[in-house]
Amino acid sequence: MQDAIVDALRPCLGGLIVDGTAGHGGHTQALLEAGAERVLAIDLDPDAVRWLSIRFQDESRVQPLHASYSDLSQAIGAERAAGVLLDLGVSSRQLETPARGFSFRLEGPLDMRFDSTAGAPAGQLVNRLPEADLAALIREYGEERRSRAIARRIVASRPIETTTELARVVARAFPGRRRRHPATRTFQAFRIATNDELQVLREGLAGTRLALRADGRLAVIAFHSLEDRIVKQTFRRWAQEGLGEVLTRRPLRPNRSETQRNPRARSARLRVFVAFRSN
Numbered sequence: 001m002q003d004a005i006v007d008a009l010r011p012c013l014g015g016l017i018v019d020g021t022a023g024h025g026g027h028t029q030a031l032l033e034a035g036a037e038r039v040l041a042i043d044l045d046p047d048a049v050r051w052l053s054i055r056f057q058d059e060s061r062v063q064p065l066h067a068s069y070s071d072l073s074q075a076i077g078a079e080r081a082a083g084v085l086l087d088l089g090v091s092s093r094q095l096e097t098p099a100r101g102f103s104f105r106l107e108g109p110l111d112m113r114f115d116s117t118a119g120a121p122a123g124q125l126v127n128r129l130p131e132a133d134l135a136a137l138i139r140e141y142g143e144e145r146r147s148r149a150i151a152r153r154i155v156a157s158r159p160i161e162t163t164t165e166l167a168r169v170v171a172r173a174f175p176g177r178r179r180r181h182p183a184t185r186t187f188q189a190f191r192i193a194t195n196d197e198l199q200v201l202r203e204g205l206a207g208t209r210l211a212l213r214a215d216g217r218l219a220v221i222a223f224h225s226l227e228d229r230i231v232k233q234t235f236r237r238w239a240q241e242g243l244g245e246v247l248t249r250r251p252l253r254p255n256r257s258e259t260q261r262n263p264r265a266r267s268a269r270l271r272v273f274v275a276f277r278s279n
């Protein structure tokens with residue numbers, strides 16, 4: 001996937017590239033190796049930005065920034081970006097840090113915020129939402145068919161303090177064994193709601209297009225169908241409005257060796273849009 005991302009942004013290497021979800025900086029590094037002249041490496045997670053500042057301390061081409069990609073226009077002011085990359089979702093470092101509360105396998109608080117300095121942690125939704133709202137949240141953001149049974153068990157088990165406790169409560173709503181952990185979709189739902197991810201994505205895509213120069217490219221990697229649908233429909237609408245062209249008729253997917261190395265990459269889908277003119 002990294003090769004596909006670099007290929008998608010290759011025509012942009014001479015201008016400003018924004019890695020809007022820079023995380024550990026893996027894609028930023030790949031873009032530098034391909035010859036990028038300047039990368040603005042944004043992340044909403046202050047820990048990730050600290051890490052980026054250390055990783056790229058001797059690299060004058062990289063500027064780390066704590067911000068949301070949805071505030072890109074403010075971050076770059078009057079300048080226009082040649083390329084923007086959004087690699088959505090949670091990073092492996094976040095997932096593997098128990099204190100962040102993203103993983104149902106590791107005991108931790110019910111936090112799940114990308115920016116742990118702002119907003120309310122997931123525990124507030126888990127422990128305060130009325131049962132019907134919980135069921136709607138789990139159904140809508142988790143695309144979970146057993147949402148009502150899960151919501152009922154959550155309400156009966158409150159207060160729920162930790163990730164593994166929530167995972168056990170959710171699992172009780174699933175008789176029998178399954179291929180995926182039964183809490184996968186419910187955790188996705190609480191994470192999306194905690195960070196308002198779909199609304200941020202809608203606003204972020206709109207703002208990003210305005211921040212592109214003529215021939216500027218926007219590459220987005222989505223990890224679940226809710227995100228991918230928003231990206232696909234937005235790109236299609238922009239193309240219909242004559243604002244640019246979708247370069248990926250079908251989304252690009254990781255190949256088999258990549259998914260063997262990193263099973264979490266299985267559901268990744270890359271779509272690329274090129275703007276005809278700047279705004």
Ligand SMILES: C[S@@+](CC[C@H](N)C(=O)[O-])C[C@H]1O[C@@H](n2cnc3c(N)ncnc32)[C@H](O)[C@@H]1O
Pocket residue numbers: 020021022023024025026027028042043044045048067068069070087088089090091092114200
């Ligand atoms: C899948 S990881 C990116 C990994 C990265 N491409 C790398 O190579 O290490 C997604 C990152 O997006 C960040 N993120 C989530 N929402 C964001 C937002 N609204 N603005 C900026 N960063 C965000 C998360 O904190 C996380 O670090």
